[in-house]
Amino acid sequence: MPGPLRWLLLAVLVTVLPVAAGVLVLDDDEPSSAPPTPPAPRYASTPLADYDTTTVALTRAPFCDRLPDDAVTEAIGKVRDTTSYRNGQRVEIAAGVDDVAHEYGCRIIGTRGDVRAWVFAPPVTPAGARDLAAQARESGESKSCTRPAQAPAYGVSSVALVCPSGNRRWASFRGLFGDAWLSCSLSAPASLGNADLLDRAGRWCVAVAEAAAVAPTLPDSASS
Numbered sequence: 001m002p003g004p005l006r007w008l009l010l011a012v013l014v015t016v017l018p019v020a021a022g023v024l025v026l027d028d029d030e031p032s033s034a035p036p037t038p039p040a041p042r043y044a045s046t047p048l049a050d051y052d053t054t055t056v057a058l059t060r061a062p063f064c065d066r067l068p069d070d071a072v073t074e075a076i077g078k079v080r081d082t083t084s085y086r087n088g089q090r091v092e093i094a095a096g097v098d099d100v101a102h103e104y105g106c107r108i109i110g111t112r113g114d115v116r117a118w119v120f121a122p123p124v125t126p127a128g129a130r131d132l133a134a135q136a137r138e139s140g141e142s143k144s145c146t147r148p149a150q151a152p153a154y155g156v157s158s159v160a161l162v163c164p165s166g167n168r169r170w171a172s173f174r175g176l177f178g179d180a181w182l183s184c185s186l187s188a189p190a191s192l193g194n195a196d197l198l199d200r201a202g203r204w205c206v207a208v209a210e211a212a213a214v215a216p217t218l219p220d221s222a223s224s
């Protein structure tokens with residue numbers, strides 16, 4: 001009986017097609033999964049040569065708690081010890097020498113070096129900055145230091161020094177930012193080349209300046 005069989009197959013086909021179409025429509029109506037969240041950007045330090053320190057204003061106040069952890073890790077590896085101090089506190093200013101501090105600063109010791117940073121509490125004039133720069137270059141502890149050729153500026157009347165210290169070397173930058181005299185330094189194994197030492201110290205000193213920087217005040221017309 002081909003006739004009835006043909007009609008039965010046709011009836012089944014007519015029933016299946018709408019059901020399949022309904023499944024496809026339901027699938028289209030289902031919300032698509034959300035795109036994956038992109039990973040947070042990695043910390044990117046800034047070379048001192050690419051940072052215009054002449055336009056940065058600083059506050060003569062504590063700043064070490066604003067230093068990015070990633071900046072410290074990049075400079076000296078895993079942190080082992082941190083010491084911070086404020087204006088008027090008695091601190092060890094050199095090995096075995098205690099004195100009352102007239103600055104805000106900190107020293108952080110890590111697994112592959114240590115860093116220091118401090119800003120004078122009293123304001124410093126341009127003439128005073130020139131005197132401080134001369135003292136840094138001519139002091140007894142700087143007699144064995146060298147001044148890197150074409151070192152990037154670190155504020156005004158800036159000084160850059162590389163100094164030996166046993167099996168390590170220190171690279172330091174200091175200069176005037178507005179009326180704030182800022183200093184920073186980094187030590188590393190003596191085997192580290194001059195270029196790498198200065199680059200690492202310079203990136204650290206940019207992080208220090210950023211931590212101590214004051215956001216510029218907008219004029220009243222711009223904020224209205």
